[in-house]
Amino acid sequence: MADFQTSTHRTKWIFTPQELAEKYSASNQRAIQILEKYGSTLMEVDVDGSLSYPEPHIAAKDSAEKHSRTKPVNIEEEQFMRVFYENKLQEVCNNFHFPHKIQATALIFFKRFYLQWSVMEHHPKNIMLTCIYAACKIEENHVSAEELGKGISQDHQMILNNEMLVYQSLEFDLIVYAPYRSVEGFVNDMEEFFQVADDQFQMLKGTSKMEVDKIMLTDAPLLFPPGQLALAALRNSNAQHKVLDFERYLRSMLSHQNYSRTVQELLEALDAVDSWVRRYKFPSEKDLKHINRKLKSCWGQSSHDESKKREKKSKHKSKKSSNETHAPSHG
Amino acid sequence: MGDGTAASTTNRGHSSSSNKPEWLQQYDLIGKIGEGTYGLVFLARTKSAANRGKSIAIKKFKQSKDGDGVSPTAIREIMLLREIPHENVVKLVNVHINHADMSLYLAFDYAEHDLYEIIRHHRDKLNHSINQYTVKSLLWQLLNGLNYLHSNWIIHRDLKPSNILVMGDGEEHGVVKVADFGLARIYQAPLKPLSENGVVVTIWYRAPELLLGAKHYTSAVDMWAVGCIFAELLTLKPLFQGAEVKAMSNPFQLDQLDKIFKVLGHPTLEKWPTLANLPHWHQDVQHIQGHKYDNASLYNVVHLPPKSPAYDLLSKMLEYDPRKRITAAQALEHEYFRIEPLHGRNALVPCQPGEKVVNYPTRPVDTTTDFEGTTSIQPSQPVSSGNAAGGMPGAHPSNRSVPRPMNVVGMQRMPHQSMQAYNLTSQAGMGGGMNPGGIPMQRGAAAQAHQQQHLRRKDPGMGMPGYPPQQRSRRF
Numbered sequence: 169m170a171d172f173q174t175s176t177h178r179t180k181w182i183f184t185p186q187e188l189a190e191k192y193s194a195s196n197q198r199a200i201q202i203l204e205k206y207g208s209t210l211m212e213v214d215v216d217g218s219l220s221y222p223e224p225h226i227a228a229k230d231s232a233e234k235h236s237r238t239k240p241v242n243i244e245e246e247q248f249m250r251v252f253y254e255n256k257l258q259e260v261c262n263n264f265h266f267p268h269k270i271q272a273t274a275l276i277f278f279k280r281f282y283l284q285w286s287v288m289e290h291h292p293k294n295i296m297l298t299c300i301y302a303a304c305k306i307e308e309n310h311v312s313a314e315e316l317g318k319g320i321s322q323d324h325q326m327i328l329n330n331e332m333l334v335y336q337s338l339e340f341d342l343i344v345y346a347p348y349r350s351v352e353g354f355v356n357d358m359e360e361f362f363q364v365a366d367d368q369f370q371m372l373k374g375t376s377k378m379e380v381d382k383i384m385l386t387d388a389p390l391l392f393p394p395g396q397l398a399l400a401a402l403r404n405s406n407a408q409h410k411v412l413d414f415e416r417y418l419r420s421m422l423s424h425q426n427y428s429r430t431v432q433e434l435l436e437a438l439d440a441v442d443s444w445v446r447r448y449k450f451p452s453e454k455d456l457k458h459i460n461r462k463l464k465s466c467w468g469q470s471s472h473d474e475s476k477k478r479e480k481k482s483k484h485k486s487k488k489s490s491n492e493t494h495a496p497s498h499g
Numbered sequence: 500m501g502d503g504t505a506a507s508t509t510n511r512g513h514s515s516s517s518n519k520p521e522w523l524q525q526y527d528l529i530g531k532i533g534e535g536t537y538g539l540v541f542l543a544r545t546k547s548a549a550n551r552g553k554s555i556a557i558k559k560f561k562q563s564k565d566g567d568g569v570s571p572t573a574i575r576e577i578m579l580l581r582e583i584p585h586e587n588v589v590k591l592v593n594v595h596i597n598h599a600d601m602s603l604y605l606a607f608d609y610a611e612h613d614l615y616e617i618i619r620h621h622r623d624k625l626n627h628s629i630n631q632y633t634v635k636s637l638l639w640q641l642l643n644g645l646n647y648l649h650s651n652w653i654i655h656r657d658l659k660p661s662n663i664l665v666m667g668d669g670e671e672h673g674v675v676k677v678a679d680f681g682l683a684r685i686y687q688a689p690l691k692p693l694s695e696n697g698v699v700v701t702i703w704y705r706a707p708e709l710l711l712g713a714k715h716y717t718s719a720v721d722m723w724a725v726g727c728i729f730a731e732l733l734t735l736k737p738l739f740q741g742a743e744v745k746a747m748s749n750p751f752q753l754d755q756l757d758k759i760f761k762v763l764g765h766p767t768l769e770k771w772p773t774l775a776n777l778p779h780w781h782q783d784v785q786h787i788q789g790h791k792y793d794n795a796s797l798y799n800v801v802h803l804p805p806k807s808p809a810y811d812l813l814s815k816m817l818e819y820d821p822r823k824r825i826t827a828a829q830a831l832e833h834e835y836f837r838i839e840p841l842h843g844r845n846a847l848v849p850c851q852p853g854e855k856v857v858n859y860p861t862r863p864v865d866t867t868t869d870f871e872g873t874t875s876i877q878p879s880q881p882v883s884s885g886n887a888a889g890g891m892p893g894a895h896p897s898n899r900s901v902p903r904p905m906n907v908v909g910m911q912r913m914p915h916q917s918m919q920a921y922n923l924t925s926q927a928g929m930g931g932g933m934n935p936g937g938i939p940m941q942r943g944a945a946a947q948a949h950q951q952q953h954l955r956r957k958d959p960g961m962g963m964p965g966y967p968p969q970q971r972s973r974r975f
Contacts (some may be wrong), residue, residue, distance in 0.1 A: 171651050176581055305571050306578060312567050331568045332596055340594055342578035 208468030587644030611667025726816030
């Protein structure tokens, strides 16, 4: 939809860095409280799409000791997990040769989802796949859950179970704006503005898209509108190729549009985008191992049998436990 | 927003069967008002103090049968409605999820009327035409909503009288709401041909370029439909009432084109240069190029003087070449809207004294059906209280209205609404300020319903001279 100004993307899903930090902290805290209360955090998503937290362990005393050994993941570690699975998400999309737009939509869905939840509550692998599935549906590139599941040897029922949860967590705001189109638009505009050979622009466009790929893996898409992300990418790409006078372009663009910002403000925003890219950290093998170990215990997967048992029981008790889910979310 | 989302998971009321899910308890269910391929549409009233008694149309989407998750139609409609708040577009006030069967319920502001029913009432009951003020006001508001959609790069693709809703009594009385966005698309991305979506839409309002096999559509297809609707408002009869060829994957609709050519004359390459590129024209398997149509005269069909502004506007909407067809924005500026009578916000009640106000019937409500679509024991509520009281000339004598023959009502899809308020988060969502708006009906109904529709369609008589069941349209 053309009108970004009135979109839910702009009005609801662009945050300040502080708001973002608060959200991450709130869901992390909530999961930690649940861990303390129940001894594990992974929510179960039933076939019918309803959710429930784990049952408190029956042998309360025994488990109390055990719980004290179960360490929650911290905020930074959550970030690492998201980063790891966002990379996976790109990989899966590339393997399926999905268009950029789908990948970008899925990534934004994934990021928004984990503003509401902790990775301790919903396995990022499942959510990643469900986000891809949902993005395909939204972008009219329908791929059946079965096909998607097969392609990556995962149970597709898990995708279907999580689908409604994902839409709900996204508050059904499913139209998202990715910077790739903005890049196209700006390059077209620049072509009119500067008399430069076409192949130069093609080169600029190509590297800009790679820059956007990098930006998409950071939190920047939750902090800046897609146009600014695109400009940041173009600026970096132009710095490599020196195709045009970028600031001159910005000045002319701002003077032509009724844009309330000054060039200076815009440049600061682009700098901020750059700094998110610079600060981007991919977890080391060792980090991952460590986090995965913690997550497994948070998910109560240390003892296989026990989790199996829980699955069965949840059918009967889930009603109760799901009622309890209300409270923690406000905590 | 925020965390609420997480919480809203609770609807677990489905211990066995009939327990009402929690979200449902905020409504008094009145009854079923429509059904179609995708599910059922219900009329309900809110119980919350803030909006007590407010009518809401609830469109239920069944889970898609192919085992592939949430209905894409529902998702598409929701996502569009979230982004397009406009007075002339239906307002989605809430989305509810029934976890027991994974069905989605879209709650819209309820609209008591639609153009299908208004036209039918004039044709079959009143036997006189719709007054000029009403026609003009309806048309202007329809164009106004459409202009908004088109400027947001959305093509509706399924405009027809039953999808154009009109608000009943209340603050928005007589305000038009474009509804049923299940087929609507954002057209920045290349659109897949209709056939690929397995979509079935009514052909009477379908633009000639689509009938001739154009693969891409533009917003001009909606303007063609508006032209057809305009003519129907004037004459009370569908303008191009072709017999539909039923077959898999978008067959050539010879009769529909024939009906169009008879009224508008043969299209020519001079008038429509890209005609030659359209597959069905080009291949000409059924020799349509060779047909001769004499005496084409749209103005005779619509009984308008050829020099009148109304005729001028209509003929510009029914321009063959989609590139020359008038746009919604241009149409709003047309002289027709600048001459008396001037259009108004309440399309149903002319401001001029002396004009007779028509009391349109309210929608029939089937009070024996519950949300599951099964018949319930619920005694019929004072259903008709509000509603029925008003109009209902003759048609439904008893208190409890009779469901209309399915076609009628049901079909429209739900409307959408503007979005902002969705509060999906908690079930409680609706409470907030909802406004008037939407109307719902939906089209989709259960499989059974669907079959029935087919049966009905085959029945030639159909009991409604000239009026086909509304075509409900689409299904996957």
